[in-house]
Amino acid sequence: MDPLDLAAKLVRLARAKGADAADAVWSESLSLSAQWRMGALEQLDRAETIEVGLRAFLGKRQAIVSTSDLSPAALDALAERAVAMAKTVPEDPWCGLADPDALCLGNPDLDLVDPQEPSPDSLIARARACEEAARAVEGITNSEGAQAGWSRSRMVIVGTNGMARLHASTGFSQSVAVVAGEGTAMERDYDHAVATHGSDLPAPELTGTRAGRRTVARLNPRKMPTQKVPVVFSPRKARSLIGHFAGAVNGAAVARGTSFLKDRLGTAVFAKGVTIIDDPLRPRGLRSHAADGEGIASRERALVEDGRLASWLLDLRSARQLGMESTGHAARGVSAPPGPGASNLFLMPGATPPETLIADIKTGFYVTDLFGMGTNMLTGDYSRGAAGFWIENGQIAFPVSEVTVAGNLKDMFQNLVPANDLSFLFGIDSPTVRIDGLTVAGA
16 A cells, blocks of 8 residues: 555544544665675675554544554554553643644655665675775774665655655665774774765775774873863764754753753853754755654754854644744654654854864863763763863874863853864764863873
């Protein structure tokens, strides 16, 4: 059965069983991946899954049931169970579908599907080229392996409010992690790349060479004494700070009162000039979509504008709790209700090159790796294990490991200065950033 027809059938079944309203999700995913390690094929995987989920409403009660059995009998039983469960769960005053007038009617072409499915041999060759390039770097002694992958996903959502949407996308990836040194003096690093279209991936040799050079550069690290210094986050680690920000402006956390920014809407939370954008309509974006998981139209939105917190990330439920309108940020799965989530989120670049951002630092720390989950989203307290390079007199001087970077995200955001080297590589992106006055705790 056509996915739209199948989802519509599930919705009709729910209404026939007594539901006041319902929506159904049909999801299909296909993936193929190859792993190559130490000059040999280690693993070749292919996975194909199809699932459906049904959300049934009885007044202000809702229940969700999902299955991978698409037989007529199973779908009928699914609808019956969903309605039966909705009769027994507590009321949720904030649940419900979007008003029909609020639904997105347009469907811009965001070019999210690469029609060319790669062969297993081509993925094996890509993974092999990644690892060979990494291992060819002088000083590399071992490999954790390289991976090349492809995926295709489709999702259909149909509701009794008139919503009927199909979203499809593809993804390509390559990565490699290698080891340098021997015994207790070994160091590890990696590189990876992702894209919606295979042609947008860098050459696998480039990914491999970068991983190898990063790893060798970390050999013979020093341990530094505890001190307060300027800390510069490389782009691949600065993006984690933007991820913490996204968690703090998530409407569900704000409505629960569990965000350290819960009372800061409309106030300055970053320095003037700092802007953070969420753009779900970027062509070939890794998280692009024309409408969110509740059928609300997507649009580019400034979450931070000239340092001021301008918007939350809201789905319908969190928007109703806060007395606001949805911002079109509902993310949806088969077996769970919608929840707020960012799309293509990025920190706008500043005007200063990274080298200039570092040039006046007499003593500081350049972060290339972070470990652990030491972030308290209720208070903003931040403490994470880190590795990278020490800065002396405006220059990268030597590698550093086994230190902790600590501060509070409220202060860190206020002191954050972005460089001009933003590249769109992942779903959350950032240029190099500098934050003064952080504690680097070491020996």
